[in-house]
Amino acid sequence: MSRVLVGVKRVIDYAVKIRVKPDKSGVVTDGVKHSMNPFDEIAVEEAVRMKEKKLASEVIAVSCGPAQSQETLRTALAMGADRAIHVEVAGAEYDTMQPIHVAKILAKLSKDEKADIVIVGKQAIDDDSNQTAQMTAALLDWPQGTFASKVEKTDAGLTVTREIDGGLETIKTKVPVVISADLRLNEPRYATLPNIMKAKKKPLKKLTAKDLGVDLAARIKVISVEDPPVRQAGSIVPDVDTLVTKLKEGGHV
Amino acid sequence: MRFSFAIQTLSSDIPSKSIKKSEMKIYGVYYSQLIFLNYVLEKYKVIRKQFGNIQPSDIDYFKTILSEDRVLTDENDVLPFNIDWIKNCRGQSKLVLKPKSTEEVSRIMRYCNEKRLAVCPQGGNTGLVGGSVPVFDEIVLSFMLMNKIISLDELSGALVCETGCVLENLDSYVRERNLIMPLDLGAKGSCHIGGNVSTNAGGLRLLRYGNLHGSVLGVEAVKADGTVIDCLKTLKKDNTGYHLKHLFIGSEGTLGVVTKVAIHCPALPKAVSLGFFGVENFEIVLRLYASAKSSLGEILSAFEMADNDSISSTVQNLKLPNPISDYPFYVLVETSGSDETHDAEKLTRFLDKEMESGLIIDGTVTSEPAKMQTIWNLRESIAGAGLIDGYVFKYDVSIPLANYYSLVPLLRQKLGSKAIKVYGYGHVGDGNIHINVTVPKYDQEVCSMLEPYIFEEVAKLNGSISAEHGVGFRKPHYIHYSKDVTAIHLMKQLKQLMDPNHILNPYKVLPELT
Numbered sequence: 001m002s003r004v005l006v007g008v009k010r011v012i013d014y015a016v017k018i019r020v021k022p023d024k025s026g027v028v029t030d031g032v033k034h035s036m037n038p039f040d041e042i043a044v045e046e047a048v049r050m051k052e053k054k055l056a057s058e059v060i061a062v063s064c065g066p067a068q069s070q071e072t073l074r075t076a077l078a079m080g081a082d083r084a085i086h087v088e089v090a091g092a093e094y095d096t097m098q099p100i101h102v103a104k105i106l107a108k109l110s111k112d113e114k115a116d117i118v119i120v121g122k123q124a125i126d127d128d129s130n131q132t133a134q135m136t137a138a139l140l141d142w143p144q145g146t147f148a149s150k151v152e153k154t155d156a157g158l159t160v161t162r163e164i165d166g167g168l169e170t171i172k173t174k175v176p177v178v179i180s181a182d183l184r185l186n187e188p189r190y191a192t193l194p195n196i197m198k199a200k201k202k203p204l205k206k207l208t209a210k211d212l213g214v215d216l217a218a219r220i221k222v223i224s225v226e227d228p229p230v231r232q233a234g235s236i237v238p239d240v241d242t243l244v245t246k247l248k249e250g251g252h253v
Numbered sequence: 254m255r256f257s258f259a260i261q262t263l264s265s266d267i268p269s270k271s272i273k274k275s276e277m278k279i280y281g282v283y284y285s286q287l288i289f290l291n292y293v294l295e296k297y298k299v300i301r302k303q304f305g306n307i308q309p310s311d312i313d314y315f316k317t318i319l320s321e322d323r324v325l326t327d328e329n330d331v332l333p334f335n336i337d338w339i340k341n342c343r344g345q346s347k348l349v350l351k352p353k354s355t356e357e358v359s360r361i362m363r364y365c366n367e368k369r370l371a372v373c374p375q376g377g378n379t380g381l382v383g384g385s386v387p388v389f390d391e392i393v394l395s396f397m398l399m400n401k402i403i404s405l406d407e408l409s410g411a412l413v414c415e416t417g418c419v420l421e422n423l424d425s426y427v428r429e430r431n432l433i434m435p436l437d438l439g440a441k442g443s444c445h446i447g448g449n450v451s452t453n454a455g456g457l458r459l460l461r462y463g464n465l466h467g468s469v470l471g472v473e474a475v476k477a478d479g480t481v482i483d484c485l486k487t488l489k490k491d492n493t494g495y496h497l498k499h500l501f502i503g504s505e506g507t508l509g510v511v512t513k514v515a516i517h518c519p520a521l522p523k524a525v526s527l528g529f530f531g532v533e534n535f536e537i538v539l540r541l542y543a544s545a546k547s548s549l550g551e552i553l554s555a556f557e558m559a560d561n562d563s564i565s566s567t568v569q570n571l572k573l574p575n576p577i578s579d580y581p582f583y584v585l586v587e588t589s590g591s592d593e594t595h596d597a598e599k600l601t602r603f604l605d606k607e608m609e610s611g612l613i614i615d616g617t618v619t620s621e622p623a624k625m626q627t628i629w630n631l632r633e634s635i636a637g638a639g640l641i642d643g644y645v646f647k648y649d650v651s652i653p654l655a656n657y658y659s660l661v662p663l664l665r666q667k668l669g670s671k672a673i674k675v676y677g678y679g680h681v682g683d684g685n686i687h688i689n690v691t692v693p694k695y696d697q698e699v700c701s702m703l704e705p706y707i708f709e710e711v712a713k714l715n716g717s718i719s720a721e722h723g724v725g726f727r728k729p730h731y732i733h734y735s736k737d738v739t740a741i742h743l744m745k746q747l748k749q750l751m752d753p754n755h756i757l758n759p760y761k762v763l764p765e766l767t
Contacts (some may be wrong), residue, residue, distance in 0.1 A: 013623050014623050035621035038623075193608060
């Protein structure tokens with residue numbers, strides 16, 4: 001049976017309206033509601049289902065980020081993960097942390113914890129990088145099944161259905177493997193009350209990147225973060241002729 | 254002054270011109286009942302009163318007050334203003350006016366009063382009792398262009414705005430300034446604040462912030478004769494004489510037309526959590542309510558219930574996820590406060606206690622906005638979900654808590670296989686239950702089994718036949734189940750005083766004026 005490592009990132013909740021800081025250095029995060037990255041929720045759900053189907057022996061949730069990331073880990077534990085590892089990254093280091101850093105941390109932890117399957121969301125909804133799964137697989141030299149919409153156990157490995165531009169691609173991989181979860185892989189459960197209570201007592205280990213020998217030195221510098229352009233106000237024209245005239249004036253036709 | 258009634262238009266004269274299917278789509282369902290109007294017109298012999306008929310000269314006059322594009326006469330343009338959103342009532346108005354200012358409303362009303370032209374004020378047209386659509390050819394006065402925010406005092410929370418502001422827009426506006434609108438309801442994306450005030454809308458935050466008679470600080474309204482009544486104060490306290498603003502709150506546009514509103518916005522709660530629980534029976538719902546009130550105290554902001562049929566039909570019909578498994582009753586508890594840690598502690602203690610006691614069998618709790626939205630959405634969607642089954646008889650009643658749910662099993666028994674489903678859900682905290690009866694299509698027999706039976710039962714239980722939806726066109730004949738003869742008489746006197754020609758929203762609220 002496999003041991004599954006799941007990466008979960010704490011991001012601004014997708015129902016919250018994002019505001020850019022006045023100095024354009026980033027977005028406002030203070031006092032803003034955060035939740036687990038929705039694609040990571042799907043990853044946790046898949047790992048928990050593997051355990052329920054007796055395909056996995058243990059599910060370990062990992063999050064890299066500030067102290068509040070522990071709330072995200074508690075959510076993963078309430079959904080059914082067995083234990084959690086919090087790699088604390090805060091302040092300026094967190095601001096410039098990138099998928100390469102997270103991939104190094106996940107790769108190291110996979111070895112330390114003797115994981116056979118790593119599942120992460122295909123991307124985080126804040127930076128939209130879509131790189132962590134691929135880089136982790138490369139660092140570990142494991143096969144990868146990205147954008148998974150279905151994962152099944154077959155023989156010695158897994159059959160992964162991937163969502164690609166042209167439709168669906170089915171691949172077979174050996175284990176160990178890195179998988180990234182796409183939207184249609186499953187519908188994540190709500191943590192039930194008894195499980196929320198139990199999650200408070202599940203083990204949560206705290207580490208630093210240094211403990212894992214990962215250098216978090218910045219590889220990028222954020223020059224500017226800006227709002228998307230505001231849609232121009234529309235106007236109502238009395239008839240089609242006026243519309244055509246206006247479109248011609250504006251050089252649209 | 255007395256009116257003589259001439260039989261001018263009977264129900265058979267109502268144009269049966271079919272409406273395009275695309276216009277009939279709600280929640281992905283087509284349905285073309287529109288039967289209620291015919292039925293009421295026939296049963297209660299509602300006939301057009303002797304109002305003036307609109308002449309071309311009237312339209313010309315209105316065009317001198319409003320620009321031409323704000324005087325709608327084309328049948329297709331007018332149609333959406335004639336039909337209510339649940340597609341139950343359809344009027345025959347030929348004219349829609351879209352004023353932009355109180356001055357314009359005043360001039361329109363003065364003219365209509367002189368010419369005895371009947372007027373139907375309309376906000377977002379999201380009413381559930383046919384109050385917002387014309388019955389015959391009343392002129393529709395639409396406030397969609399009176400949508401300016403006038404001022405906001407961020408310290409006191411007093412918001413002053415025009416009548417046609419959409420509730421959700423106001424909520425977003427004040428939220429950016431750390432305030433919140435004192436009311437919230439399923440129709441927030443369409444309903445107007447003026448309509449909310451005119452109908453004394455209840456909704457989801459009533460338990461916490463009280464009803465609009467408390468939150469509305471002031472109102473500017475136009476009387477039937479065009480007089481502008483300025484009660485637009487932003488004071489919390491003002492005991493100078495009669496509290497006239499209350500005449501316009503909940504009178505459904507029959508005493509005057511609300512043009513501006515001053516409303517108190519409370520501080521935006523910093524920490525909100527939502528729990529959704531499964532419980533064994535209704536008795537436990539009540540015990541849980543008592544416990545939530547004492548354990549959660551000032552942070553309790555909503556306590557709602559839904560029976561199994563409410564949730565299961567919503568899940569099935571609208572393909573929405575149910576966050577927990579199947580239970581006889583569901584309870585939704587919301588807390589809002591200013592300190593996350595403090596609130597979480599309280600909530601956890603409450604949950605620990607009631608899971609231990611066995612009142613809560615299962616459930617989920619979250620403070621993530623997206624998840625809370627999903628759960629609220631399930632609750633708010635119950636109202637529309639029944640439409641998929643065919644036709645829904647909807648009742649919105651207040652019943653003292655001990656008997657809050659007792660009508661639902663009674664109706665199930667009475668209707669037997671004649672109904673697809675009978676279910677109840679609502680605001681336990683306000684003693685307000687919504688009872689829905691779904692049938693494959695509108696059925697006269699079922700209707701006469703339900704009405705007035707349900708109103709008689711509610712009266713026996715000392716309840717109200719309309720808790721928050723109002724009286725509108727659908728319930729004037731039943732108002733006596735909740736109001737004393739002397740009270741109805743005084744209402745008629747007030748109507749006579751404020752609108753002597755009875756041109757404002759006729760055929761609504763009051764039983765036949767004689």
